[in-house]
Amino acid sequence: MRISLTHQRSSTEDLSIMVDLLRASTTITVALDKFKKVIPAESVSEALEISKETGGLLAGERGGETIKGFIGNSPLQIQDYNGETLILTTTNGTRILKSLKSKALIGSLINARAVARAAVELANNEIEIIMAGVNGRFAIEDFLTAGEIIYYLRDYELDEFAKAAMIAAHDKRIVDDMILNSSSALKLKKLGFFEDVKFSIQRNISKNVPIYNGKLIKKYKI
Amino acid sequence: MRISLTHQRSSTEDLSIMVDLLRASTTITVALDKFKKVIPAESVSEALEISKETGGLLAGERGGETIKGFIGNSPLQIQDYNGETLILTTTNGTRILKSLKSKALIGSLINARAVARAAVELANNEIEIIMAGVNGRFAIEDFLTAGEIIYYLRDYELDEFAKAAMIAAHDKRIVDDMILNSSSALKLKKLGFFEDVKFSIQRNISKNVPIYNGKLIKKYKI
Numbered sequence: 487m488r489i490s491l492t493h494q495r496s497s498t499e500d501l502s503i504m505v506d507l508l509r510a511s512t513t514i515t516v517a518l519d520k521f522k523k524v525i526p527a528e529s530v531s532e533a534l535e536i537s538k539e540t541g542g543l544l545a546g547e548r549g550g551e552t553i554k555g556f557i558g559n560s561p562l563q564i565q566d567y568n569g570e571t572l573i574l575t576t577t578n579g580t581r582i583l584k585s586l587k588s589k590a591l592i593g594s595l596i597n598a599r600a601v602a603r604a605a606v607e608l609a610n611n612e613i614e615i616i617m618a619g620v621n622g623r624f625a626i627e628d629f630l631t632a633g634e635i636i637y638y639l640r641d642y643e644l645d646e647f648a649k650a651a652m653i654a655a656h657d658k659r660i661v662d663d664m665i666l667n668s669s670s671a672l673k674l675k676k677l678g679f680f681e682d683v684k685f686s687i688q689r690n691i692s693k694n695v696p697i698y699n700g701k702l703i704k705k706y707k708i
Numbered sequence: 709m710r711i712s713l714t715h716q717r718s719s720t721e722d723l724s725i726m727v728d729l730l731r732a733s734t735t736i737t738v739a740l741d742k743f744k745k746v747i748p749a750e751s752v753s754e755a756l757e758i759s760k761e762t763g764g765l766l767a768g769e770r771g772g773e774t775i776k777g778f779i780g781n782s783p784l785q786i787q788d789y790n791g792e793t794l795i796l797t798t799t800n801g802t803r804i805l806k807s808l809k810s811k812a813l814i815g816s817l818i819n820a821r822a823v824a825r826a827a828v829e830l831a832n833n834e835i836e837i838i839m840a841g842v843n844g845r846f847a848i849e850d851f852l853t854a855g856e857i858i859y860y861l862r863d864y865e866l867d868e869f870a871k872a873a874m875i876a877a878h879d880k881r882i883v884d885d886m887i888l889n890s891s892s893a894l895k896l897k898k899l900g901f902f903e904d905v906k907f908s909i910q911r912n913i914s915k916n917v918p919i920y921n922g923k924l925i926k927k928y929k930i
Contacts (some may be wrong), residue, residue, distance in 0.1 A: 626868035654876035
């Protein structure tokens with residue numbers, strides 16, 4: 487099994503793990519405790535359209551700010567709601583998800599171990615971990631989250647970028663400090679969402695493994 | 709002062725530090741103890757031409773293997789020679805150097821501290837550290853060497869990729885292990901150059917700071 491790490495783009499047709507720690511990955515993972523499915527939408531208008539069809543609840547942000555009339559892309563807010571369908575549109579994560587060609591899992595710190603295990607079950611011979619980043623830029627929280635997931639895949643054949651992420655994520659204290667002071671976290675702090683950041687850095691509190699089939703996200707049953 | 713880390717491409721017009729640990733950066737740093745200048749050449753034919761003009765000694769490799777009639781791109785071999793001019797052509801490092809628009813220093817582990825200090829002196833407001841990589845791919849030895857250099861620049865404004873490299877290079881034991889087992893190192897081992905790798909992972913044994921002016925490399929005098 488080959489494990490590789492990439493920034494934004496995916497090349498595998500086997501299995502991807504999309505990582506957008508703050509906050510799409512974490513929100514989706516939590517949402518699957520409350521909703522049967524999450525439908526990612528690229529645009530606000532697409533989200534509204536899907537909501538008309540499905541009656542699903544609307545959630546999303548642009549640049550971290552909650553879209554008017556939607557609930558936030560917030561792992562904490564989402565816990566106050568439940569239903570059949572959540573429709574989620576975010577600046578980076580949901581868009582990247584829609585560009586993938588492979589089956590995709592959604593990885594965060596709260597489900598790192600579970601997502602790594604499921605990936606090994608599902609992949610034929612290649613797992614590609616995709617950092618969502620922020621507006622095309624490298625985001626340290628996604629790199630370190632990838633590193634944490636890769637730690638659980640350390641017995642497989644890691645490419646050198648994957649190894650780099652794994653050793654960067656070696657010291658939990660440093661990882662926490664780096665994420666809490668990341669550019670994404672500081673932006674969310676300004677917008678009043680710092681509790682979401684603190685929630686997102688918890689390790690392995692969820693066994694939910696979100697799987698995306700090209701259209702919608704469900705809980706993967708091992 | 710902003711510090712950023714990039715892969716292969718440079719955008720700054722201020723100051724770059726080119727990192728190609730195995731072996732161009734290390735060879736050039738050592739060569740400046742024995743030669744007054746090093747001229748990087750992109751191709752074998754360009755190297756031969758420069759040698760005709762200058763009478764300089766020819767060194768270089770392609771894919772790690774020494775070019776016939778040249779001496780190796782080897783920090784150990786180079787110590788047996790001396791002269792006015794060394795002409796060096798390598799697969800990755802010297803080519804990237806020739807593509808830069810800024811003043812450039814050459815960084816390795818043996819001169820990490822010295823190169824960081826000189827960079828702060830020379831830059832106006834931006835230092836870009838460029839990982840040479842291998843044939844366009846990420847190379848962990850360049851990432852970790854960059855991280856070591858960035859450690860000496862930690863009081864400045866680091867971008868998140870630079871921070872990631874710095875924390876990945878946090879533990880010397882892990883760094884050594886990763887570099888000694890990197891794909892580049894294993895290739896050099898096969899070709900009989902593993903002593904070069906062991907030489908290259910020594911920290912701060914040289915105060916030489918190679919500076920490239922768009923044409924040739926000299927020792928920067930602080």
